[in-house]
Amino acid sequence: MNTPARRDFIRAMLVGSVAAPWCALSLAGRADDDDARLVVVLLRGGMDGLSAVPLPNDAQFSAARGPLAAFASTPLPLDGTFALHPALVEMHALYQRQELVALHAIGLPYRERSHFDAQQLLESGGQRPYELSTGWLGRALAAKGRKGLALQTAVPLVLRGPGDVDTWAPSTLPDPSTDLVARVERLYAGDPALALALARARALREGGTMPERDALSGAAAGGARTLAITLARRAGEFLLRPGGPQAAVLELGGWDTHANQASPQGALNNNLKLLDTSIMALRETLSAQPSGWARTVVVVITEFGREVAINGTQGTDHGTGGAAFVLGGAVRGGRVIADWPGLAPKDRFEGRDLRTTTDLRALLKGVLHDHLNVARATLDQAVFPGSAALAPLELLRG
Amino acid sequence: MSSALQSAIAAHRFGLGEADLAVVGNDPQGWLLAQIGAADEQQGNGLVDAAEGLRRHDAFLRRFRSTDGAATMDGRPAEQSFADHFRDAVQADLAARLGTAVATQRPFAERLALFWSNHFTVSMAKAAARGLVGAFEREAIRPHIAGHFEQLLAASTRHAAMLRYLDNASSAGPHSRVVARLARRQGDDDRAPRITGLNENLAREILELHTLGVHGGYSQVDVTAFAAVLTGWRAPRLPRGNEASFFDAAWHEPGSKMVLGKSYPQGPEALGSLLKDLAHHPSTARFIATKLARHFVADEPPAALVNRLARTFAETAGHLPTVYGELVRAPEAWSLQPAKLKTPEEYVISTARLLRGGEAFVARSHGSIVQMGQRIQAAPSPAGWPDRADEWLGPEAVWKRLEWATRVGERWGRQIDIRALARDALGAWLSESTARQIERAADGPQALALLLMAPEFQRR
Numbered sequence: 001m002n003t004p005a006r007r008d009f010i011r012a013m014l015v016g017s018v019a020a021p022w023c024a025l026s027l028a029g030r031a032d033d034d035d036a037r038l039v040v041v042l043l044r045g046g047m048d049g050l051s052a053v054p055l056p057n058d059a060q061f062s063a064a065r066g067p068l069a070a071f072a073s074t075p076l077p078l079d080g081t082f083a084l085h086p087a088l089v090e091m092h093a094l095y096q097r098q099e100l101v102a103l104h105a106i107g108l109p110y111r112e113r114s115h116f117d118a119q120q121l122l123e124s125g126g127q128r129p130y131e132l133s134t135g136w137l138g139r140a141l142a143a144k145g146r147k148g149l150a151l152q153t154a155v156p157l158v159l160r161g162p163g164d165v166d167t168w169a170p171s172t173l174p175d176p177s178t179d180l181v182a183r184v185e186r187l188y189a190g191d192p193a194l195a196l197a198l199a200r201a202r203a204l205r206e207g208g209t210m211p212e213r214d215a216l217s218g219a220a221a222g223g224a225r226t227l228a229i230t231l232a233r234r235a236g237e238f239l240l241r242p243g244g245p246q247a248a249v250l251e252l253g254g255w256d257t258h259a260n261q262a263s264p265q266g267a268l269n270n271n272l273k274l275l276d277t278s279i280m281a282l283r284e285t286l287s288a289q290p291s292g293w294a295r296t297v298v299v300v301i302t303e304f305g306r307e308v309a310i311n312g313t314q315g316t317d318h319g320t321g322g323a324a325f326v327l328g329g330a331v332r333g334g335r336v337i338a339d340w341p342g343l344a345p346k347d348r349f350e351g352r353d354l355r356t357t358t359d360l361r362a363l364l365k366g367v368l369h370d371h372l373n374v375a376r377a378t379l380d381q382a383v384f385p386g387s388a389a390l391a392p393l394e395l396l397r398g
Numbered sequence: 399m400s401s402a403l404q405s406a407i408a409a410h411r412f413g414l415g416e417a418d419l420a421v422v423g424n425d426p427q428g429w430l431l432a433q434i435g436a437a438d439e440q441q442g443n444g445l446v447d448a449a450e451g452l453r454r455h456d457a458f459l460r461r462f463r464s465t466d467g468a469a470t471m472d473g474r475p476a477e478q479s480f481a482d483h484f485r486d487a488v489q490a491d492l493a494a495r496l497g498t499a500v501a502t503q504r505p506f507a508e509r510l511a512l513f514w515s516n517h518f519t520v521s522m523a524k525a526a527a528r529g530l531v532g533a534f535e536r537e538a539i540r541p542h543i544a545g546h547f548e549q550l551l552a553a554s555t556r557h558a559a560m561l562r563y564l565d566n567a568s569s570a571g572p573h574s575r576v577v578a579r580l581a582r583r584q585g586d587d588d589r590a591p592r593i594t595g596l597n598e599n600l601a602r603e604i605l606e607l608h609t610l611g612v613h614g615g616y617s618q619v620d621v622t623a624f625a626a627v628l629t630g631w632r633a634p635r636l637p638r639g640n641e642a643s644f645f646d647a648a649w650h651e652p653g654s655k656m657v658l659g660k661s662y663p664q665g666p667e668a669l670g671s672l673l674k675d676l677a678h679h680p681s682t683a684r685f686i687a688t689k690l691a692r693h694f695v696a697d698e699p700p701a702a703l704v705n706r707l708a709r710t711f712a713e714t715a716g717h718l719p720t721v722y723g724e725l726v727r728a729p730e731a732w733s734l735q736p737a738k739l740k741t742p743e744e745y746v747i748s749t750a751r752l753l754r755g756g757e758a759f760v761a762r763s764h765g766s767i768v769q770m771g772q773r774i775q776a777a778p779s780p781a782g783w784p785d786r787a788d789e790w791l792g793p794e795a796v797w798k799r800l801e802w803a804t805r806v807g808e809r810w811g812r813q814i815d816i817r818a819l820a821r822d823a824l825g826a827w828l829s830e831s832t833a834r835q836i837e838r839a840a841d842g843p844q845a846l847a848l849l850l851m852a853p854e855f856q857r858r
Contacts, residue, residue: 312595
């Protein structure tokens with residue numbers, strides 16, 4: 001009976017700050033049984049890093065953020081300077097168990113503010129938008145000779161590689177007969193793109209993945225909120241299977257909070273809660289096996305942070321530097337990594353954004369190098385071309 | 399090129415497919431050029447205009463308030479009730495959109511309407527735009543596709559659905575009267591939405607997605623100043639008479655604003671002048687030319703074609719019929735190889751036209767379009783649906799098309815001579831190998847499934 005909160009939700013919905021959350025899961029790279037597992041959580045729309053990881057005692061923070069600096073309950077302290085948004089309860093517990101690193105003032109080598117260009121870079125790992133048409137994770141898995149397996153109708157760019165990723169999604173339509181499939185394959189003799197897509201879909205079905213269809217059909221029946229949690233659990237279950245995938249990509253949308261960002265029932269608070277619960281669902285599922293969670297790294301990344309100052313509609317417009325998380329049993333956590341540039345107007349990028357002082361690719365390189373054993377030379381040249389000068393961050397337990 | 403081949407290309411690449419190419423006649427280019435004009439008026443029962451859409455939002459809000467403290471409305475979570483409240487309106491929109499596309503005798507005009515609806519995306523993924531998306535297409539897009547681009551841009555920008563979808567409805571000038579008034583009242587009602595100034599969402603997306611393109615030569619300063627010009631253009635809770643959006647001076651930022659090096663005065667006239675300047679900007683000519691060529695010709699369109707379209711756009715101050723004419727006459731647009739993959743929506747519409755299934759066919763097919771990856775009216779972002787094949791060619795997406803083709807084959811394949819249908823519909827475009835596969839099919843249903851899956855029908 002939380003009437004004021006519900007009112008806020010409805011009002012927020014009607015004035016337009018609530019975009020329907022959406023989510024998707026893809027899996028990739030068949031793993032050996034003793035392999036490390038990687039989960040990439042993509043937050044689409046630009047998570048506000050200064051709300052997720054605020055600085056409650058910083059005068060500049062309060063001055064710039066006004067009502068956005070006032071949280072419904074006390075932010076959860078990290079290291080004296082930084083804290084976590086009060087909705088991130090489970091992630092805070094992970095920090096205290098030294099299984100979570102928060103990174104701040106982190107971002108892509110990109111200083112404009114377009115969602116579409118920034119997401120292209122977040123997934124491709126390039127330096128300029130659209131210079132690369134495959135994804136950094138796809139290239140890293142290909143370098144390890146890992147064949148793909150993904151679960152949705154479209155392959156997210158981050159998983160596309162020179163090798164291949166297959167997609168799979170639950171269906172209520174009838175199965176075409178094998179005879180028909182063979183005939184359609186003949187139709188595609190002169191159309192390599194269609195032929196390849198069909199061959200992969202067929203191989204995926206013959207590869208014994210059919211029972212998984214029911215698992216996801218059930219998930220698809222729920223709303224987006226339930227779906228994210230269900231997909232996180234499914235990701236965990238798939239990752240635990242012998243010969244299962246090595247990597248999972250979970251996409252959570254709806255982070256573009258231009259309005260009413262601080263509302264307790266607004267999009268940001270709900271999205272952070274959903275993220276927190278999904279992480280917990282993932283951890284619980286992976287903890288079913290002794291080496292599950294212990295051999296897992298989860299990275300939580302977004303295309304950019306948001307402007308330091310609040311905008312005119314109690315939200316924030318697009319910015320550059322933001323926050324990211326690396327967590328999991330394999331992570332040397334309990335740390336905040338931030339070369340803090342300060343929030344005073346003179347310290348901001350172009351007078352408005354949190355300045356990016358850590359390159360997000362250093363985080364990704366660190367995880368791929370130490371966790372998936374991708375060679376440094378491969379990382380410098382193939383996975384993140386032109387990043388040789390960028391040392392991988394050390395994020396894992398020794 | 400033979401006229402028979404030209405007919406097939408006109409019907410499929412520029413249109414939405416035909417059951418019999420005879421409708422194209424013996425002058426395929428003339429057939430297309432004659433279609434240029436405002437899009438057909440959508441027909442259907444229960445269609446809601448923007449003003450009525452706003453009233454329904456308001457009705458929901460009042461109904462919600464009357465429940466006063468109940469955890470649910472009508473036994474369902476409020477979120478679910480909200481979706482239900484608009485279900486009929488959304489269903490009517492979908493039926494009208496698909497039904498018009500299936501029935502139209504001006505399929506090229508319809509393709510242009512679909513193209514521009516996607517260029518100026520509004521999506522019910524944002525709750526405040528739900529129930530307004532169909533009205534947006536009918537009011538802002540369809541009447542304006544064959545005028546100057548600036549008219550289309552102005553209609554889109556000022557429509558209630560766009561003002562809500564990209565947050566301009568709640569953006570206020572930091573020095574506007576409404577902000578001063580709200581500041582005095584602050585504290586009376588701490589749950590009231592607080593408005594203190596700009597929201598630059600719409601300004602940025604107009605520059606990036608509707609006009610100049612992301613590398614079109616604007617800066618953050620231009621975005622912010624443009625947002626100030628846009629203040630006052632609102633779609634408030636209730637329409638004024640039948641006007642769902644209007645300029646409210648109390649929300650407008652006083653003073654002149656400098657955008658892209660030019661000063662615009664305070665007041666409602668500035669938006670029109672600024673949109674006109676954006677519409678005439680060379681970056682816009684290039685951006686629109688590229689998108690049109692990509693949509694109709696190839697994912698990576700020939701540079702020479704883009705250059706010619708951009709030049710025509712610039713020389714005619716964005717006169718769209720002239721640009722369309724240039725496209726229709728371009729040799730690059732008549733290449734034999736069908737390079738473009740149909741979107742799920744185009745695939746289903748063209749199948750319905752092929753089978754003369756009418757509105758009843760598409761009414762049953764909406765769920766299948768969703769399964770193939772496209773939820774109409776609910777594009778995931780302001781960039782709209784992608785227009786490159788690799789975005790639609792995930793193996794699973796192709797498999798969904800095959801499953802659907804199988805089902806359609808089962809339902810329709812026994813009633814029709816598929817071999818004759820393939821010849822009539824694809825004409826000279828039907829390859830020998832596809833004809834042979836259809837000829838050798840085990841039965842009618844299989845033959846139809848093969849026709850629907852053939853590269854000549856998946857692509858255009």
